[in-house]
Amino acid sequence: MNEDLTTAAILLGIIHSGIRLATPYLYAAIGETFSQRSGVLNLGVDGIMLMGAFFGFYTVFQTHNPWLGLLAAGLVGAVMALILCVVSITYQAEQGISGIGLYMFGLGMSSLLFKTMLGTVEGVKGFSELRFCFGDSFCLADVPVLGDIFFSHSLVTYGAFALVPLAWWILNRTTWGLKIRAVGQNPEAADSLGVSVNRVRYASVTVGGVLAGLAGASLSISLLNIYQENMTNGMGFIAVALVYFGSWKPGGVLLGALLFSTVNALQLWVQVLNLNIPSDVAVMLPYLLTILALALPFRRALQPAALTKPFARGEN
Amino acid sequence: MNSNRLFSRRLFNALLPFLAVLAAFAVGAVILLLQGVNPLEAYQAMIVGAFGSKNGLADTLVKSIPLMLVGLGIAIAFRGGVINIGAEGQMIVGALLTTFVGVQLGEQFPGMLGIGIGLIAGMVMGGIWGAIPGFLKAQLGVNEILSTIMMNQIAIQIGYYLLRGVMIDPAEVAAGTNIPHSARLPKVIDMPRFTDMAQWLGFDQSAKDLGLQGYLGEVYGVLVEPSRLHSGFIFAVVMAVLVYIFLWRTTIGYRIRAVGLNPHASRYAGMNVKRTMVLSMTLSGAFAGLAGAVEILGLHHRMFEPTAVSAGYGFSGIVAALFGKLHPLGIIPSSILFGGLLVGGDKMQRAMQIPQVLIVAVLGLVVLFVVSTDYFVRKRSTRRVSVDSDEKPTDTTPTEPNPAEAQA
Numbered sequence: 162m163n164e165d166l167t168t169a170a171i172l173l174g175i176i177h178s179g180i181r182l183a184t185p186y187l188y189a190a191i192g193e194t195f196s197q198r199s200g201v202l203n204l205g206v207d208g209i210m211l212m213g214a215f216f217g218f219y220t221v222f223q224t225h226n227p228w229l230g231l232l233a234a235g236l237v238g239a240v241m242a243l244i245l246c247v248v249s250i251t252y253q254a255e256q257g258i259s260g261i262g263l264y265m266f267g268l269g270m271s272s273l274l275f276k277t278m279l280g281t282v283e284g285v286k287g288f289s290e291l292r293f294c295f296g297d298s299f300c301l302a303d304v305p306v307l308g309d310i311f312f313s314h315s316l317v318t319y320g321a322f323a324l325v326p327l328a329w330w331i332l333n334r335t336t337w338g339l340k341i342r343a344v345g346q347n348p349e350a351a352d353s354l355g356v357s358v359n360r361v362r363y364a365s366v367t368v369g370g371v372l373a374g375l376a377g378a379s380l381s382i383s384l385l386n387i388y389q390e391n392m393t394n395g396m397g398f399i400a401v402a403l404v405y406f407g408s409w410k411p412g413g414v415l416l417g418a419l420l421f422s423t424v425n426a427l428q429l430w431v432q433v434l435n436l437n438i439p440s441d442v443a444v445m446l447p448y449l450l451t452i453l454a455l456a457l458p459f460r461r462a463l464q465p466a467a468l469t470k471p472f473a474r475g476e477n
Numbered sequence: 478m479n480s481n482r483l484f485s486r487r488l489f490n491a492l493l494p495f496l497a498v499l500a501a502f503a504v505g506a507v508i509l510l511l512q513g514v515n516p517l518e519a520y521q522a523m524i525v526g527a528f529g530s531k532n533g534l535a536d537t538l539v540k541s542i543p544l545m546l547v548g549l550g551i552a553i554a555f556r557g558g559v560i561n562i563g564a565e566g567q568m569i570v571g572a573l574l575t576t577f578v579g580v581q582l583g584e585q586f587p588g589m590l591g592i593g594i595g596l597i598a599g600m601v602m603g604g605i606w607g608a609i610p611g612f613l614k615a616q617l618g619v620n621e622i623l624s625t626i627m628m629n630q631i632a633i634q635i636g637y638y639l640l641r642g643v644m645i646d647p648a649e650v651a652a653g654t655n656i657p658h659s660a661r662l663p664k665v666i667d668m669p670r671f672t673d674m675a676q677w678l679g680f681d682q683s684a685k686d687l688g689l690q691g692y693l694g695e696v697y698g699v700l701v702e703p704s705r706l707h708s709g710f711i712f713a714v715v716m717a718v719l720v721y722i723f724l725w726r727t728t729i730g731y732r733i734r735a736v737g738l739n740p741h742a743s744r745y746a747g748m749n750v751k752r753t754m755v756l757s758m759t760l761s762g763a764f765a766g767l768a769g770a771v772e773i774l775g776l777h778h779r780m781f782e783p784t785a786v787s788a789g790y791g792f793s794g795i796v797a798a799l800f801g802k803l804h805p806l807g808i809i810p811s812s813i814l815f816g817g818l819l820v821g822g823d824k825m826q827r828a829m830q831i832p833q834v835l836i837v838a839v840l841g842l843v844v845l846f847v848v849s850t851d852y853f854v855r856k857r858s859t860r861r862v863s864v865d866s867d868e869k870p871t872d873t874t875p876t877e878p879n880p881a882e883a884q885a
Contacts, residue, residue, distance in 0.1 A: 204622065208841070244845065253855075254848035257560040257622045258795070262844025265792060269838025270508075276832040277512055390834075398626045405620060441638035448627040448634075455624060456617045 175430055177309050179423035180318065184384060185210070185376040185393070186418040187321035189400035190407070191328045192372025194414055197404050198332060199365035200345040200467040201249055204260020207397025208267020209241040209370055210377035215271040217378030218388040219278060221285045230287065230382045231317075231375060238374020241267060242367045250362050253471035264397070272390045282389060287382030288315040317375075317383035324372070328411040341365050345465035348472040358472045373397065399451065406454045408463040417454070421447055490854050494800050497846035505839045509831065519829050526824025527817035531695045533824065535671075535704035539776065541816030543568070543768040545713040547794025548801060548808040549720045550607075550764030555803050556724060557757025558737035559614065563625025564765035565791030566632030567606040569783045571599035571766025573636055575773045576659050576780035577644060583663030591666035596770045603766015604759045606632065611758025615751035621758065629791070636783030644780065658781035668775035669708045675701040709775035714809055716767070721805040733757050765791065789837070793819065796840045799847045815840070 196203045217234035248259045293301035301312035332338040343351040348358045407413025428443040506516035547564045554561035578598040613619035640657035684694035724730035736743045736753040797815045801807035822836035
């Protein structure tokens with residue numbers, strides 16, 4: 162009886178942290194979805210996230226205003242993305258390599274700025290977790306089970322989940338979304354109909370950059386409220402993989418992000434509970450899972466046809 | 478007239494990477510200025526630190542060894558039209574197997590034989606780690622960029638798992654500290670250092686004895702006096718020459734380059750494109766694994782924290798390969814340059830209190846600028862082809878460094 166209760170509590174804990182941990186993946190991967198649907202592989206997401214995490218953290222540290230932190234993270238994300246746009250779109254660089262360059266730049270810059278501007282790990286008071294209280298006594302967060310799962314997250318986390326239907330709507334129901342899909346699928350046709358391929362791509366990658374910046378900030382000023390060098394630890398690369406995993410659809414990305422973060426949370430509990438799986442092996446699981454998921458056969462047909470192919474008018 | 482234009486084009490192509498590096502350093506200078514540091518002083522500290530003294534020069538060459546070996550692997554992959562971001566992981570698994578084999582067998586096979594076994598172990602393991610994403614790409618269409626990144630993380634975790642388990646130094650267990658590192662490899666399979674080799678060859682006088690002064694004395698000191706510099710450097714240079722011969726003078730090498738330049742044409746010509754891609758990835762991983770093996774046998778002599786052994790070489794090796802224009806012989810000087818950059822960054826940190834991570838940012842900028850300047854190379858070569866298309870393409874000019882098309 163007692164054991165059942167503990168198991169239930171653990172299960173709940175896993176779901177709760179699964180939802181929480183999905184936040185950065187969702188921002189970054191939804192952003193990357195825009196970029197890739199327009200035909201640009203942005204492999205520098207992790208570097209953008211690190212810059213966003215630092216600038217978000219630093220702004221909150223100075224101003225004590227988490228909203229300004231988000232703004233700063235979004236702005237620096239846009240700047241980083243524009244650098245990639247110039248390299249990958251205007252100068253048509255190999256996208257698998259330019260992204261690695263951007264990643265290294267972001268990793269080095271964020272660490273440099275952290276060391277020279279802060280120097281030690283400090284905490285900030287970022288976004289707190291909501292409790293949805295009505296009156297003095299009743300809080301939705303206290304409702305058993307449902308409260309833990311749905312009503313005890315920060316605004317940043319709710320924002321991440323709200324982004325999924327929004328992205329779907331933009332991609333599938335707006336003119337701008339149609340243009341994004343067109344330049345990712347058949348840039349020559351889009352061009353001949355008067356769509357400026359590169360302008361749409363610039364915009365899409367920049368939106369992706371803003372969201373990647375927010376993804377970094379979600380770590381440093383909402384989930385953890387601290388900054389550490391290289392604190393994303395490769396999350397940005399996972400986000401890129403999640404877009405493939407989710408077949409370039411926001412809904413698929415949501416599924417992938419939840420699956421990934423839950424497995425990650427599961428792995429935390431394996432360590433907490435001293436289960437008979439070495440923690441190193443448990444940490445490895447999500448990555449193995451990602452490789453296996455990428456190997457599923459039906460996925461390739463759904464890939465934007467012009468992904469990683471730079472567009473130059475009149476060359477084809 | 479034709480040869481004149483060809484010459485100017487080649488000169489332009491050869492100068493572009495240097496312009497790219499200069500541009501990266503210019504941006505770095507702006508960053509330094511914003512930090513309130515005189516960039517000229519900082520760069521001077523860096524260059525003098527890396528190349529100005531015996532110790533700096535020796536460290537520079539030591540760091541150029543893994544850069545060169547990883548860079549060669551990267552060049553093979555990129556030439557073959559696949560992108561290998563997994564050199565970090567391939568280095569780690571290579572180092573792990575080399576350490577395991579070395580600790581187990583070292584005493585039985587002292588000297589060259591043991592070293593050879595260790596090198597082959599690392600090469601094979603790295604090759605396997607590269608072959609997996611290669612196979613997944615060829616057979617199931619898995620994007621190799623993503624799979625190699627995942628394989629890096631898996632390699633790191635396997636490393637920790639083994640170093641906390643079967644491979645842990647018994648002394649650590651006995652002392653109860655349990656720091657995850659392996660036992661030291663037997664001394665009999667240490668790759669000889671330069672100073673050891675100088676002794677064998679009979680150079681036992683110091684620079685002072687010979688009356689060598691100034692920079693010449695420092696250079697002599699690197700070759701003869703005790704330092705960390707080991708024979709892995711010679712090994713890496715020999716490997717670069719062998720890779721050059723392999724890529725440009727053998728049928729298999731030709732096939733790899735052909736598939737990289739145009740997989741469709743290669744398929745029509747009857748080549749097995751999928752098998753060639755798997756081969757490129759395997760060889761690429763093998764060289765990264767070799768880098769791990771050489772780091773263990775020549776420098777560390779034991780395995781410790783996986784990410785500290787790979788030390789970012791998997792990424793900086795990409796920079797060295799790109800700057801060397803993906804040409805094996807170009808990668809030799811390029812690795813020495815970037816080895817110097819890594820060492821110089823360390824010296825700069827000590828002299829000027831500029832965090833060393835600045836170098837990572839500058840390396841990233843070098844990548845961004847180098848891949849951007851490719852655009853001008855392509856622009857000029859397509860223009861040239863349309864003007865005098867009767868000219869045969871010269872296959873020794875590495876003008877198309879990034880042939881990889883159609884990912885996934």
